Amino acid sequence: MPLAVGGTKSSAGRGDGPALDVVGVTKSYGDVHALRGVDLRIPPGRVTALLGENGAGKSTLMSLVAGLQRPDAGTIAITGHDVADAPRAARRALGFAPQDLGVYPTLTVRQNLMFCAELAGLRRGAARDRTAETAEPLALAGLLDRRAGELSGGQQRRLHVAMALVHRPAVLLLDESTAGVDVRTRTALLDLVRGLAADGVAVCYSTHYLAEVESLDAHVAVLDGGRVIAHDTLSALVDRHARGALELTFHGPVPEDLDLPWPTRPTGDGLRVLADRPHEAAARLLELLGPTSALSGLRVVRPDLEAVFLELTGRRYRDEGSPADA
Numbered sequence: 001m002p003l004a005v006g007g008t009k010s011s012a013g014r015g016d017g018p019a020l021d022v023v024g025v026t027k028s029y030g031d032v033h034a035l036r037g038v039d040l041r042i043p044p045g046r047v048t049a050l051l052g053e054n055g056a057g058k059s060t061l062m063s064l065v066a067g068l069q070r071p072d073a074g075t076i077a078i079t080g081h082d083v084a085d086a087p088r089a090a091r092r093a094l095g096f097a098p099q100d101l102g103v104y105p106t107l108t109v110r111q112n113l114m115f116c117a118e119l120a121g122l123r124r125g126a127a128r129d130r131t132a133e134t135a136e137p138l139a140l141a142g143l144l145d146r147r148a149g150e151l152s153g154g155q156q157r158r159l160h161v162a163m164a165l166v167h168r169p170a171v172l173l174l175d176e177s178t179a180g181v182d183v184r185t186r187t188a189l190l191d192l193v194r195g196l197a198a199d200g201v202a203v204c205y206s207t208h209y210l211a212e213v214e215s216l217d218a219h220v221a222v223l224d225g226g227r228v229i230a231h232d233t234l235s236a237l238v239d240r241h242a243r244g245a246l247e248l249t250f251h252g253p254v255p256e257d258l259d260l261p262w263p264t265r266p267t268g269d270g271l272r273v274l275a276d277r278p279h280e281a282a283a284r285l286l287e288l289l290g291p292t293s294a295l296s297g298l299r300v301v302r303p304d305l306e307a308v309f310l311e312l313t314g315r316r317y318r319d320e321g322s323p324a325d326a
């Protein structure tokens with residue numbers, strides 16, 4: 001069941017415009033072109049996973065949206081408030097959990113949350129209510145009087161996310177919030193993301209875990225070399241870009257006289273056979289090769305997000321897989 005935060009609807013659902021509107025944004029650090037004309041529009045109630053390898057520009061984009069840096073060109077608006085022209089209004093509509101933990105270790109969990117809520121302009125009573133509501137779905141309710149510095153890594157990560165959303169932002173940016181956490185924390189965070197979207201919040205969520213994006217069934221924006229090279233629902237991207245395939249390995253090199261009725265590509269240690277219906281192709285292939293073939297391995301590759309990335313970039317995604325304790 002999704003864990004919606006609190007009972008109050010976020011303000012994200014008001015108005016017809018996108019909750020987050022990034023248009024033509026560029027940003028360079030000296031010679032490094034981190035973003036090269038990024039457009040990203042997220043309406044209320046949608047989760048968009050931002051996918052990209054190390055250095056693709058994800059954190060740069062988030063820090064520009066949060067107003068921590070200025071773009072060289074382009075505009076960013078949060079619920080219609082331009083980040084450059086109306087920074088206070090834009091900032092109030094935004095929650096941001098950066099990659100690096102930002103909890104105050106000597107303050108208690110409650111004090112951390114109250115501090116963020118009041119900083120965002122909530123009065124004391126409202127801040128107290130929101131603190132309790134936000135702690136609950138992130139399993140922090142029993143830890144409210146503990147010092148943040150005494151929490152485990154996963155508990156600190158949950159507090160870090162809670163601090164970003166205690167003021168009920170319309171737009172929430174999560175930068176690799178599930179990196180290195182255990183299964184329970186990961187599940188709680190993913191449930192929270194679903195619940196927030198159901199409550200009208202626009203969530204932009206960067207991650208390296210492809211399986212996580214698939215489990216959210218979110219929209220996916222693929223960032224590569226500072227450009228959004230694809231942005232759509234997961235299923236549309238898979239339909240459009242991913243082909244099923246078979247991956248073959250052989251005892252020794254790939255036989256030169258191999259004549260197959262499908263397009264093939266070398267993989268380094270074998271051959272990738274591009275077949276739209278890979279299971280049927282596998283049966284046919286075994287028939288064609290016969291029992292005396294040099295085939296040593298056959299893997300059916302289903303059309304998935306990894307295949308989308310491979311097709312779009314020509315590179316395998318360096319998926320960090322599941323955490324060690326998953």
Ligand SMILES: Nc1ncnc2c1ncn2[C@@H]1O[C@H](COP(=O)(O)OP(=O)(O)OP(=O)(O)O)[C@@H](O)[C@H]1O
Binds near residue numbers: 055057
């Ligand atoms: N403060 C900075 N000064 C100079 N170069 C920077 C700075 N911040 C980022 N970069 C460069 O900009 C590019 C984009 O970096 P960014 O951190 O936005 O990528 P990312 O997609 O978030 O990567 P990761 O997945 O590793 O967090 C990289 O080439 C990076 O080295």
